[in-house]
Amino acid sequence: DAGITQSPRHKVTETGTPVTLRCHQTENHRYMYWYRQDPGHGLRLIHYSYGVKDTDKGEVSDGYSVSRSKTEDFLLTLESATSSQTSVYFCATTGGNGSPLHFGNGTRLTVT
Amino acid sequence: GDSVTQMEGPVTLSEEAFLTINCTYTATGYPSLFWYVQYPGEGLQLLLKATKADDKGSNKGFEATYRKETTSFHLEKGSVQVSDSAVYFCALSDTLTGANSKLTFGKGITLSVRP
Numbered sequence: 001d002a003g004i005t006q007s008p009r010h011k012v013t014e015t016g017t018p019v020t021l022r023c024h025q026t027e028n029h030r031y032m033y034w035y036r037q038d039p040g041h042g043l044r045l046i047h048y049s050y051g052v053k054d055t056d057k058g059e060v061s062d063g064y065s066v067s068r069s070k071t072e073d074f075l076l077t078l079e080s081a082t083s084s085q086t087s088v089y090f091c092a093t094t095g096g097n098g099s100p101l102h103f104g105n106g107t108r109l110t111v112t
Numbered sequence: 113g114d115s116v117t118q119m120e121g122p123v124t125l126s127e128e129a130f131l132t133i134n135c136t137y138t139a140t141g142y143p144s145l146f147w148y149v150q151y152p153g154e155g156l157q158l159l160l161k162a163t164k165a166d167d168k169g170s171n172k173g174f175e176a177t178y179r180k181e182t183t184s185f186h187l188e189k190g191s192v193q194v195s196d197s198a199v200y201f202c203a204l205s206d207t208l209t210g211a212n213s214k215l216t217f218g219k220g221i222t223l224s225v226r227p
Binding site: 004033035040041042043044045048065090092100101103104105106 | 146148153154155156157158161200214215217218219220
């Protein structure tokens with residue numbers, strides 16, 4: 001395994017509150033990604049990073065922001081959580097050059 | 113844009129049955145193709161991959177062949193086991209993009225294998 005830790009593993013929050021999810025990796029991988037998994041949609045890319053302080057939007061980025069101040073940490077922030085953001089969030093990393101993605105075990109977020 | 117289409121699920125099989133899970137794709141250029149597996153409560157794991165036309169990926173008894181002429185990457189296994197029960201995702205990586213390994217996933221299909 002690539003040593004990916006997501007925290008928290010579970011979170012329940014109220015609509016309108018800010019939420020930050022953390023992804024920590026120990027493999028010194030350059031590329032990091034945040035996906036959300038929803039029934040009937042598979043995995044959809046939210047944001048990704050190709051280096052420290054270098055990030056870009058994925059296909060479902062509205063309502064989310066990210067930051068990467070260190071190689072090992074990639075934070076996903078919901079500035080004002082909505083019920084539509086109830087989902088399972090996965091972090092993934094890769095060293096690049098065609099090597100496969102390695103996934104964390106996910107964070108289950110419920111927005112009430 | 114790129115897309116991946118998987119057959120509708122769920123799929124329920126008896127142990128030792130033959131498995132086929134269909135996957136077709138739409139992409140510009142020459143994508144790499146992947147199958148990922150997700151066991152309950154876990155993240156996705158790479159099962160197998162193929163990087164060019166006619167390549168066959170294989171792992172743990174599963175196989176898939178990259179068919180450019182039919183834009184398909186169907187997953188097969190000759191004899192499934194209860195331990196194969198999981199969610200299976202087909203995915204592609206557009207090798208033309210600068211962001212390495214930015215994958216597009218299908219919706220996934222749940223496989224349940226009965227003893």
